[in-house]
Amino acid sequence: MKLTFLGTGTSMGVPVAGGFMREELFHDPRNERMRCSIWVQTNECSFLIDVGPEYRMQSIRSGIKSVDFVLVTHEHMDHIGGLDELRMYNYKKKGPIEVYTTQSACDSIKNRFDYMFGEKKYPGSTSLDLKVITAPMNIGDVEITPLPISHGSLEILGYRLNNTAYLTDVKHIPESTIELLNGCETIILSALRWEPEHPTHLTIPEAVEIIEQTQIYEAYLIHMNSYVDHESTNKKLPPHIKLAFDMQTIPLR
Template sequence: MKITFLGTGTSQGVPLIGCTCEVCSSVDYRDNRLRVSVHLQVNGKSIIIDSGPDFRQQVLRERIKKLDALVYTHEHKDHIAGLDDIRPFNFMQNTDMPLYGEERVLERIKQEFPYIFAEYKYPGIPKVELYPVINEPFEVAGVEFIPIRVMHYKLPVFGYRIGDFTYITDVSFIAEEEKDKVRGSKVIVLDALRHEPHISHFSLQEAIALLTELKPERAYLTHISHLLGLHREVEQNLPDFIRLAYDGLQIEV
């Protein structure tokens, strides 16, 4: 399985509009972070988790020519706002795009993009098929996904395990029974917003503590804000098995 980090930033991205801090002013490409998303290439299938407002830019940058499905973690705008840009895939593949997410998430998508679901559809709008997800394993284009229930403050969201790879973003709490689903993953991607505690995201130290407990071979941190600091400086103080993800990073699992 090949994983490409399409975006590794928080909801406002990095650099932050109007900010002149050293991170937002950095010339290190690793400090420029679009909204969080990953592309999975597995068993000949192409799957993206979350389509935020930078979806078009991310797909163009990585030259993604084929997309078999979109899978959603939750309904916040930085995770769904780019859905309209699936239209070229509709045209090229001559098929509706499968969307997987909790019923609540799919209902929010209906509200955010009502024209997609209108009785009389305008020509050229996105075409989708909705597949509700519950907290049980399911298949996406023949690839098994295991949902990991986590809490994003008071909002229940899903992370996902695909084989030996687990992806969890936007999280502030994971119950013990959900941790058991993650154990044994060779690679874990985990939310780490900043150094200071946050109401709805793991801090850097909270993420490190959980990864140390779960003991993957490798781990990558994502959903990073400018408050975490410069990429090159933060990485120097991380445990050897933990790295910061950055936009465009590709790994094999």
């Protein structure tokens, strides 16, 4: 079982539209970050967490031939902008793709992609089967546990997949969710930048503090902005915490 980071960048991507980026960061391709999403492959299934606006390019460069279902963390466009790109998988699956998320994200997806749903459904448009997830479930060989977290004023979900936790766009993790991380071997956590503090995202020092609290021994940071340099940042982090980079593949524990 393994997971691939399809993108590790913040909402605007890195570099941002127009190509703007600190010039000294261009030397390292690991500093180019598409919007955050992962692809999980197990013996029994292939699925995504989030589908960003660059999904078409991400799927081509990673060779994602099938998607059985999708877990969505929240309704911001950098996490759902590519849902329309799943149409090809409808043809392969001969049916809708199940999308598990919060009630708020279901409502938002129906509003923003209104031509895919209900009476407004446009013939031939992408078919999604939106489902609210509130409790752990097993799909194939993966146990999926939703992890409630706060992204500023928005209540969103991270996901625990077996013993790997994926938490993006985090500002606060409640104690009840920290308990759900018990026994995890890998944590993937968002960290926007070094400083200053941000109202809806953890900074790198804040994320490191949370990882140390959980005592999970392998950690990857995601959702970084255009000011975060891969190599020099990794040198400053504790040895068990690393920045993830686009196209990196790690085992799903």
